[in-house]
Amino acid sequence: MSARPKFRYYTASTLDGYLADLDDSLDWLLTQPIDENGPMNYTEFIADIGAMVMGWTTYRWLLDNEVSDGKPWPYDMPCFVFTHRDVVPVAESISVVAGSPADHRDLLIAAAGDKDVWIVGGGDLAAQFAEAGMLDEIVVSFAPVTVGAGRPLFPRRFDLELIDTARNRAFVCARYAVVGPRSRISS
Numbered sequence: 377m378s379a380r381p382k383f384r385y386y387t388a389s390t391l392d393g394y395l396a397d398l399d400d401s402l403d404w405l406l407t408q409p410i411d412e413n414g415p416m417n418y419t420e421f422i423a424d425i426g427a428m429v430m431g432w433t434t435y436r437w438l439l440d441n442e443v444s445d446g447k448p449w450p451y452d453m454p455c456f457v458f459t460h461r462d463v464v465p466v467a468e469s470i471s472v473v474a475g476s477p478a479d480h481r482d483l484l485i486a487a488a489g490d491k492d493v494w495i496v497g498g499g500d501l502a503a504q505f506a507e508a509g510m511l512d513e514i515v516v517s518f519a520p521v522t523v524g525a526g527r528p529l530f531p532r533r534f535d536l537e538l539i540d541t542a543r544n545r546a547f548v549c550a551r552y553a554v555v556g557p558r559s560r561i562s563s
């Protein structure tokens with residue numbers, strides 16, 4: 377096992393490779409049966425996480441769906457929101473950042489302490505981390521649904537190595553190591 381922190385992209389996806397549909401709805405996900413104690417479950421994953429990273433759309437989704445009606449921000453750990461916007465965070469644990477992930481590498485490592493960094497999403501931000509050499513693994517739970525269009529899972533060319541697979545009720549769960557960028561071969 378490599379030294380900590382690892383940078384880990386842990387997410388769920390439709391079978392056709394979307395994190396959310398074009399309306400940023402997750403209804404395709406939240407209606408699926410899952411065993412919360414089953415393979416690759418969230419509880420075990422989050423126990424190893426010391427800091428989290430997300431893009432603006434994901435942050436906004438959390439504000440709209442998890443922090444509405446007076447509910448507090450649901451995470452105690454340091455959270456880094458990538459955006460170009462002038463945002464006033466809703467919790468002291470949230471930092472607003474922009475630019476290349478590499479610009480924030482030392483900050484993220486320090487924030488994670490002796491744990492790992494969770495790249496929450498979206499997919500392009502996770503791919504920016506991969507391009508900066510700051511993505512060790514991708515763990516995806518694929519739901520048995522397609523939505524045709526939406527927010528992509530990982531919209532860059534990369535080679536991955538399949539490390540582990542499992543079934544958790546409706547989901548096919550897969551763990552991949554990030555190998556590196558996949559060059560284009562002209563035919």
Ligand SMILES: NC(=O)c1ccc[n+]([C@@H]2O[C@H](COP(=O)([O-])OP(=O)(O)OC[C@H]3O[C@@H](n4cnc5c(N)ncnc54)[C@H](OP(=O)(O)O)[C@@H]3O)[C@@H](O)[C@H]2O)c1
Pocket residue numbers: 387388389394395396400401405430431432433434435437438458459460461473474475476477496497498499500501504527528
């Ligand atoms: N299925 C799941 O488990 C799962 C997991 C995570 C997220 N989601 C959902 O998937 C969707 C993801 O949305 P998304 O694809 O738009 O991705 P996102 O990463 O959440 O948001 C993208 C935005 O983040 C900002 N951003 C990204 N990289 C940046 C950088 N290097 N510097 C500064 N700002 C940067 C930009 O916004 P600005 O320039 O406008 O600031 C960009 O348009 C959301 O609906 C989310 O709720 C689902």
